Amino acid sequence: MAYNVPAYDVNKMSFGPGVLYLCAITSTPGVVTEATDLVDIGGVNSGGTLNLTRSALEVNQGSPAARVATFVTQETAQLSVTGIEWDLGNLALALGAGVVDEISDPQTFGFGGSMNITNVAVKFVHEMHTGQTLSIRFWSAESDGNMSVTFGDQIHEIPYTFNALETSTGWDSTALAATERLCQISIDG
Numbered sequence: 001m002a003y004n005v006p007a008y009d010v011n012k013m014s015f016g017p018g019v020l021y022l023c024a025i026t027s028t029p030g031v032v033t034e035a036t037d038l039v040d041i042g043g044v045n046s047g048g049t050l051n052l053t054r055s056a057l058e059v060n061q062g063s064p065a066a067r068v069a070t071f072v073t074q075e076t077a078q079l080s081v082t083g084i085e086w087d088l089g090n091l092a093l094a095l096g097a098g099v100v101d102e103i104s105d106p107q108t109f110g111f112g113g114s115m116n117i118t119n120v121a122v123k124f125v126h127e128m129h130t131g132q133t134l135s136i137r138f139w140s141a142e143s144d145g146n147m148s149v150t151f152g153d154q155i156h157e158i159p160y161t162f163n164a165l166e167t168s169t170g171w172d173s174t175a176l177a178a179t180e181r182l183c184q185i186s187i188d189g
Helices: 089-096
Strands: 019-024 049-061 066-083 099-101 108-110 119-127 133-143 158-164 183-188
Touching: 019 049, 019 089, 066 119, 066 133, 089 099, 089 108, 089 133, 119 158
Parallel strands: none
Antiparallel strands: 019 119, 049 066, 066 158, 099 108, 119 133, 133 158, 133 183
16 A cells, blocks of 8 residues: 555646647737637657746845745746747747748748847647647747757757736637736646
8 A cells, every 4th residue: 555645636737749820910919819819839859848937036024034925026938849840930930030931932031140039929729638728929029039059860850938928818809817818737628
């Protein structure tokens, strides 16, 4: 018999990769229709990472000083996924800049000289073993602007890292509460 086994629900456990969907937001706030605007970037490696962080300011009083309150001074949401398909349009979204000509042969990607970072809508979808869908939505985000690809014997990996931007509206232009303006995580089904 095992000791110290907690109560648990295997239906709430999850493993495996997911699908990354992106689209550029051309206006602020951008109106994104989830069903038509977001595009699957294609094959990804397992190991996507969601980082939610909060920086705190501690208030101490007395002698010896003791903590009497803590306030949050910064919140961030970051999603990183590793793509494995070369798509020049996705490359521009991954870097937050670049000019793509997909019509000419050969297709081209021009990069350099832009001070702006393209705002994107980001959705990461993971199907759980129960058939439920876990979705992570960044209403508005920017790429971290970095990319490093190793050309070697393994599958080429293209990094996608996005930092959520605070926005007051969701993709359908509905107002977001002040406490949910960076991202949303949902489980459907």
